[in-house]
Amino acid sequence: MHLYALGQVPWQDSQLAYHALAHLGREGLILCSPQEPYVCLGYSQDPAQELDLEHCRAVGLPLFRREVGGGTVYLDKQQVFWQMVLRRDNALVPRRREVFFSRFLAPVVAAYRALGVEARLAPPNEVAVGRRKIAGIGAGEIGECLVLVGNLMRSFDCAAMARVLRAPSPEFRRLYRRSMEANLTSIRRELGPVREAAVSDQALYDLLSQSFAQALGPLTPAGQDQAWQEAMGRLAGRMLSPQWINFRRKARPGRKVKVRAGLFLHQVQQDTPRGPWQALFTSEGGRVSEADLYAPGQDREALRQRARRELVGLSVAQAAAAVRALAEQRA
Amino acid sequence: MEIQGYQFPDELYYDPEHFWVRVEGNELVMGMDDFAQKMAGEIVFVQLPEEGKKLVKGKKLAKVESGKWLGKVLSPVDGTLLAVNEALETNPGLINQDCYGAGWMYRLQADDVGQVRGLLHGRQAVEEWVLAEIAKHAQEA
Numbered sequence: 001m002h003l004y005a006l007g008q009v010p011w012q013d014s015q016l017a018y019h020a021l022a023h024l025g026r027e028g029l030i031l032c033s034p035q036e037p038y039v040c041l042g043y044s045q046d047p048a049q050e051l052d053l054e055h056c057r058a059v060g061l062p063l064f065r066r067e068v069g070g071g072t073v074y075l076d077k078q079q080v081f082w083q084m085v086l087r088r089d090n091a092l093v094p095r096r097r098e099v100f101f102s103r104f105l106a107p108v109v110a111a112y113r114a115l116g117v118e119a120r121l122a123p124p125n126e127v128a129v130g131r132r133k134i135a136g137i138g139a140g141e142i143g144e145c146l147v148l149v150g151n152l153m154r155s156f157d158c159a160a161m162a163r164v165l166r167a168p169s170p171e172f173r174r175l176y177r178r179s180m181e182a183n184l185t186s187i188r189r190e191l192g193p194v195r196e197a198a199v200s201d202q203a204l205y206d207l208l209s210q211s212f213a214q215a216l217g218p219l220t221p222a223g224q225d226q227a228w229q230e231a232m233g234r235l236a237g238r239m240l241s242p243q244w245i246n247f248r249r250k251a252r253p254g255r256k257v258k259v260r261a262g263l264f265l266h267q268v269q270q271d272t273p274r275g276p277w278q279a280l281f282t283s284e285g286g287r288v289s290e291a292d293l294y295a296p297g298q299d300r301e302a303l304r305q306r307a308r309r310e311l312v313g314l315s316v317a318q319a320a321a322a323v324r325a326l327a328e329q330r331a
Numbered sequence: 332m333e334i335q336g337y338q339f340p341d342e343l344y345y346d347p348e349h350f351w352v353r354v355e356g357n358e359l360v361m362g363m364d365d366f367a368q369k370m371a372g373e374i375v376f377v378q379l380p381e382e383g384k385k386l387v388k389g390k391k392l393a394k395v396e397s398g399k400w401l402g403k404v405l406s407p408v409d410g411t412l413l414a415v416n417e418a419l420e421t422n423p424g425l426i427n428q429d430c431y432g433a434g435w436m437y438r439l440q441a442d443d444v445g446q447v448r449g450l451l452h453g454r455q456a457v458e459e460w461v462l463a464e465i466a467k468h469a470q471e472a
Contacts, residue, residue, distance in 0.1 A: 097400055124372075140394075
């Protein structure tokens with residue numbers, strides 16, 4: 001199988017490359033980083049619902065909607081991308097999804113561990129250090145191929161990520177950022193800035209290519225050829241078009257954002273004649289783990305205590321109903 | 332019939348890619364089978380293409396996402412997409428809750444309804460296939 005260590009590439013090429021390779025039905029492992037920051041959405045995500053589009057436009061952040069699963073992520077050159085493309089009929093491809101993830105995330109865990117980062121597979125499909133996530137992962141079927149993509153994170157800009165996301169309130173954005181900072185980690189956070197800075201991108205490529213070779217067999221370095229570049233050009237016409245990026249979905253009430261596996265941040269709002277009541281809560285395993293309430297003219301501390309007392313431990317649906325009932329009682 | 336905890340209603344036809352098909356006159360209704368929805372886990376997105384889409388047997392009809400995995404739904408027949416289950420737009424988890432009922436996915440007009448005879452049907456054939464699928468998955472555990 002070929003290894004394509006592309007280095008830093010124009011932001012759009014860091015996504016188009018693996019899509020094009022898969023559409024061509026060709027296998028390979030791509031390693032690269034984007035020269036410029038951008039925001040990448042999962043296939044099923046509506047940018048108008050997920051992102052603060054005005055902010056993205058104002059700061060010149062481009063958007064890309066990929067053809068694999070997973071959620072919205074802010075990407076920049078502090079992340080080294082690994083992108084594996086296998087044909088569906090490759091004998092290495094297991095039938096079970098969880099085996100697919102564990103088999104092909106093992107090289108990522110191994111690369112981190114070789115650096116001294118105590119990463120582990122967090123089943124079914126995350127890489128974590130303790131309870132903190134340390135890689136973004138997405139997978140899917142493109143053409144006749146299966147694709148698994150992700151990153152090694154030198155550092156992650158939680159502030160930038162929290163800023164690009166559509167937030168129904170400033171409190172939501174603050175809580176999201178705090179949750180990200182508490183639940184994500186990076187090479188810099190684990191090893192310190194001096195040791196992180198001492199590791200070159202080339203060293204990360206070497207670690208990844210060595211560990212993926214254990215799972216995929218020998219990897220032969222190669223460069224991009226004309227057919228691949230032409231396929232990227234064709235795909236750019238489609239995947240960079242507003243018609244592709246501006247995917248629309250029916251809006252659901254409230255706001256729910258994933259922080260890491262099993263941990264979500266929710267916002268529920270109930271309008272009353274005196275103003276909106278807003279509940280912010282996190283859920284783990286479907287149950288409210290932390291909660292806060294905001295309402296006009298109400299004592300902040302009393303609301304906070306009430307949220308903890310009455311919402312923590314409920315299911316997400318029960319908590320949403322409780323907030324609505326509470327707001328209506330006080331209206 | 333129940334096969335090692337997986338439900339496979341007798342009257343349905345089954346695509347080897349784990350989609351079921353029910354014949355209703357000249358039309359077909361399809362969805363994901365119980366084995367597939369359990370293997371997938373929580374379904375978070377079902378693509379609902381425009382009605383009228385031309386379908387080719389074995390080619391992509393739509394996409395489905397669960398657990399960071401964006402998979403394909405392949406058409407079981409040549410034909411035309413007549414309708415989609417709009418409820419899946421806001422509640423794709425219906426597939427997990429009731430894959431043979433409220434979680435149906437698409438209604439198709441087959442060019443030749445006889446194409447369903449190429450799918451798996453009947454207790455013996457379905458049981459053999461499902462047991463073989465379970466065994467293959469168990470080998471990978």
